[in-house]
Every structure is written in C-alpha cells, then in structure tokens.
Amino acid sequence: MKDIQNIQFSDFLKSVNLIDSDLSHGLIGDSEFCFVDSKILHPEHTLPWSTPLFYTEFFSIGFVVDAQGIIIVDKEPCTIKPKMLFVNKPHELQQLTWDSVNESYGIWFTESFINKYAGISIYETFPFLLFERHLPLNISEEFQQELKKTIFHIVKELQRDCPLQKKMCANLLTRFLLKIKKEYWEGYKLQTPLNRNPDIIQDFMQNLEFHYDQLLKGKINIVMTIKDYAEMQQLHKNYLSSVLKEKTGKTGSQMIAEKTLSVAKSLMKDSRLSIKEIAYILGFSYLSYFNIFFKKHTGQSPGNYRKKYLN
Numbered sequence: 001m002k003d004i005q006n007i008q009f010s011d012f013l014k015s016v017n018l019i020d021s022d023l024s025h026g027l028i029g030d031s032e033f034c035f036v037d038s039k040i041l042h043p044e045h046t047l048p049w050s051t052p053l054f055y056t057e058f059f060s061i062g063f064v065v066d067a068q069g070i071i072i073v074d075k076e077p078c079t080i081k082p083k084m085l086f087v088n089k090p091h092e093l094q095q096l097t098w099d100s101v102n103e104s105y106g107i108w109f110t111e112s113f114i115n116k117y118a119g120i121s122i123y124e125t126f127p128f129l130l131f132e133r134h135l136p137l138n139i140s141e142e143f144q145q146e147l148k149k150t151i152f153h154i155v156k157e158l159q160r161d162c163p164l165q166k167k168m169c170a171n172l173l174t175r176f177l178l179k180i181k182k183e184y185w186e187g188y189k190l191q192t193p194l195n196r197n198p199d200i201i202q203d204f205m206q207n208l209e210f211h212y213d214q215l216l217k218g219k220i221n222i223v224m225t226i227k228d229y230a231e232m233q234q235l236h237k238n239y240l241s242s243v244l245k246e247k248t249g250k251t252g253s254q255m256i257a258e259k260t261l262s263v264a265k266s267l268m269k270d271s272r273l274s275i276k277e278i279a280y281i282l283g284f285s286y287l288s289y290f291n292i293f294f295k296k297h298t299g300q301s302p303g304n305y306r307k308k309y310l311n
Helices: 009-015 111-118 126-131 143-159 166-186 201-218 228-232 235-250 252-268 275-281 287-298 302-310
Strands: 005-007 028-030 032-035 054-056 059-073 076-080 084-088 093-107
Touching: 028 143, 028 287, 032 076, 032 166, 054 111, 054 126, 059 143, 076 093, 076 252, 093 126, 111 166, 111 252, 111 287, 126 166, 143 287, 166 252, 201 228, 201 235, 201 252, 228 235, 235 252, 252 275, 252 302, 275 302, 287 302
Parallel strands: 005 054
Antiparallel strands: 028 032, 032 093, 054 093, 059 076, 059 084, 059 093
8 A cells, every 4th residue: 555646637647657758739738627638648559558556636537439448446447448438536546557549538627626617516516426436437429429529629728828718628527527417417416314325435525525515605614623524423533534544545634634725725716705714714713723724734824825826
C-alpha cells in the first residue's frame, strides 16, 4: 500500500509518465476540467501501457469507442471492450491498462468545477456519481453517437479562447451527465435509513455530502468531526477511520478536512461573500479558527488565497 498515491491532475500525469510527453490535443483543459484523447496519449508503439495503483481527487469518465484493456476498481478487475462507458469517483483505488486504443476519450472534472460554473450540486442532481459502484456500462450504437456529439462540442469549446469557456464547458458536461443519468439511472433516488445498504464507506460519504449540502443551504451551522459521523453509524470513531483508511487511503478526518477546504475555496470565488461569512457558513465559531484551518491545509491565509484567485 505504500506505493499507492492520492493523485491530483498534474500528479496523475507525472505518475503515468505523461508529464513530459507531447500531449498535443491528447489532453486539453486544466486542473478543474479536461478532455483526454487516449489514442493520442498512447500511440501504438507505447502499448501495452498501465498506470500504477492510485486514488484520484477528481471524477473521471472513460468513453470507449474502440479499445481494449483492463480497469481495476477497488481490487475488482473489469475488461474494457469497444462500446463501453466507465465512471470513477474520487478516493477509489484504481488501475488502468490499455492493450490497444483506436478510439477512446476521457473527461476529468472536480466537484467544485461543475458547482461553480454550472450551479449544479452533484449531491442533488447526480447522486449516483457519489454513491454507486460504476462497473463498465455497455453503450448502444445510437447512444454512442449521442455522447460523441457532446464530447466534440466540449473539445471545440476547450480550444476556443473565450471568457465564457468554463461556463460553456460546465453546461456541456452537465448535458453529458444528464444523458448518462437518463440512460442508466433514471429515477435514481438516494437511499434512506430504512433501505440503505449497510456499506460503511457509502454511508459515511452520503452523510458527509448531506452535511455540507445542509451547511450551504443554511439549515445547520455546526462543524462535524469524525466522532460525530461515527456516532451516526453507531461505530467507534477509530474503527470508522481505519475502514476509511484501508479503502480510500485517507482517514475520516482527512476526508472531512478536504471536503471543507473544497467548499471553502469554491465559496471564496464568490466576491459577494466576506471571508467571515464563509467561515460562518461552514460552521466555524470564530473567523480565527477558519483562518488557522485554511492556512494549515494550504500554506496561505484565506485572504491571500482570494487575492491570488481574483487577480
């Protein structure tokens, strides 16, 4: 397990030996949202090709038109074949191997990207992305053509130099996800305490997402610790943390801190909110507590972070 990493965009490229490659149009975008053309990234003479085992900090969608390989998610291998779709969420243990690639695309995006630029809450609109296991899905010829049209629109927008580029891409991403939802998860509903599958990880993630959804709506104003989440599941906090660490590579406290930080950064991009108001929304009793938390995890104060972003 010591070789397994939690990987962000640039770290991911470095870990799979792509950081110094000629990416050309094989990868377009930035650390919030990007498009991947696997055929360009992995020319025939480089195959077969494999990633190391890794956990990402972003969502990834693989859209396979004509390619062969294997994807391993949480130690379960699945064969990748033509006309296949696979969706992976953050904190899943993954490994990808390509044996041949004639046509295959990928989209990587962060939760904050779609929230900020499309006003979409993944928790409310696409909960299946957070709580369901996504083994590769078979795609019909008709649906494949539908998805390709949207993907090529995304590429066109990413290649344009336009101030509204991110909003356009976020809305096209929303359209892409809505198509997937309609095809595979139409009518999907979050599980309730009465019918919830007793999965510790899924339960924790659902409670975490629900808590921050309630914070952002102003319905509650408290900071929850790993002890609080453990009590919700009638578990000891050490046991919950050990299970999370084993399955995701992170403790519960780390995951809570990362979620808080992600939401804080997203809120700070809204110049209408003062830092004090953001601290209050996130449940911090005092602004000084929020300042200490933010600096501990980013190395800079909320004020400096906001100045750099807004400039």
